[in-house]
Amino acid sequence: MQGLFANRRGVVVYLAVWLFLGLALAGVITLVGAAAAPNALLFALPVNLVYAFAAGYSAYYLCRSYPLGGARARAIPLVFSAAALVAGGLWLAVGQGWNSLCLLLGVGWAGIDLGHRLAALMLAEGVLLYGFAAALHYLVIEFVRATGAEQSALEARLMAQEAELRMLRTQIDPHFLFNSLNSISALTSQDPKGARRMTLELASFFRHSLGLEAHRKVTLGQEMELVRHFLAVEQVRFGARLLFAEEVSAEAAACLLPPMLIQPLVENAVKHGICHLPEGGTIRLTARRAGSLLHIGIDNPVDPDPPASGAKGQGIGLSNVRQRLAGAYRHEASIHWTRRQNRFGVEISMPAQLSEE
Incomplete structure (x- = not known):
């Protein structure tokens, strides 16, 4: 797997960003009065981490299948819009399932009041975060491609220079x-x-x-x-x-x-x-x-x-x-x-x- 998950540091930075987004979601849940801070954190952080990997891997393979300079570049907006809506809906479903499980625990620090307004907010956030993950993957893929092209050009220039030097030495x-x-x-x-x-x-x-x-x-x-x-x-x-x-x-x-x-x-x-x-x-x-x-x-x-x-x-x-x-x-x-x-x-x-x- 390449892209954002090509090395350990990339994974750490990626997860750190999603943890921050999870804290932000927990803060929103607390501010709208849907739950206390412990309940919001127990709901938001696990759900965000699951979505981080699901959206990250899905967006990566779509970015590879639809490169920016490829023949199917015109289909990118439609494909990613549909993928973002599906991913956002699945994320909401996972969130509802996790919240139901927390409520079944029957303790005060588990579960939130996941109403229609909060559900719509989660769906919209899931769509936006999927687009964010796709944009990051495109940036990384293009950076790797540009770096590879520059490295290839440098190697070709060095080979030509070495051939010239050998010719002069002969x-x-x-x-x-x-x-x-x-x-x-x-x-x-x-x-x-x-x-x-x-x-x-x-x-x-x-x-x-x-x-x-x-x-x-x-x-x-x-x-x-x-x-x-x-x-x-x-x-x-x-x-x-x-x-x-x-x-x-x-x-x-x-x-x-x-x-x-x-x-x-x-x-x-x-x-x-x-x-x-x-x-x-x-x-x-x-x-x-x-x-x-x-x-x-x-x-x-x-x-x-x-x-x-x-x-x-x-x-x-x-x-x-x-x-x-x-x-x-x-x-x-x-x-x-x-x-x-x-x-x-x-x-x-x-x-x-x-x-x-």
Whole structure:
């Protein structure tokens, strides 16, 4: 049974309302002089509780059979008017039967003077209360329907977002793999041992990457392990030309972020920075937490006079990271990059999350 009786709290609130209505009926009986207060309470409260369940269940199934937006919506006023009259009449009959039983007890505190005026009042009240129960059920049913539709829309949006993020993540692995294979191919003739070492480091990188694949988000500390594996691969290729300095606070390392978010930026720094500098340089990565935000910065040297063909290209790294941040955090995250003098810097600001939401 759903509707008002879907959970215990709903039942308690519903019965509390009907108990209050029973007290009100007892008060009316006392005011019109039909009985003393104990007699009125003994009559009104049991009768109201019985009617609460009878009217509640009847109205609920009628509301389910005649939904507001259904094909039979035009018949709702007629159906519920007839049902309310029948329910009110039955309630009056139950009340008269209960009153007769109380009078048979032959004690002063049982039974009331159920005359024609009081009987008509009970019938009218029964009709109104049935309509009240039906209106409550319609409200609850429509609220549950709207909540379900909103939940379904949210789940569909999350599934679409997850599919978009997975598509963006699939761009990373082939991109890095092709670059690494080209490097290994170049090393096989010049430095076979270096090519073998690079192959092993590459295997370690993808093994670690696959371990993070099952998670929607990983800690920055885990992401940094992936970055170190990547740099170990590139270290074989560049040697002393490639230096790396990181400043990651413990609070920042515990924060969550989408997997493979930082690695493409470090790869960008190698491909578009260190690769074009004969003397190489240092890639700096900083991460700190400031309240509810996580700030990550990546800074690398660049060629002061880049060739015309490579002046604008920054690979897929920056656009991929920007799209993944937008998909995961919407307007709550941002990424900016600047070029000052002979260095290129990327700044990321995102929510500092410690648990997946």
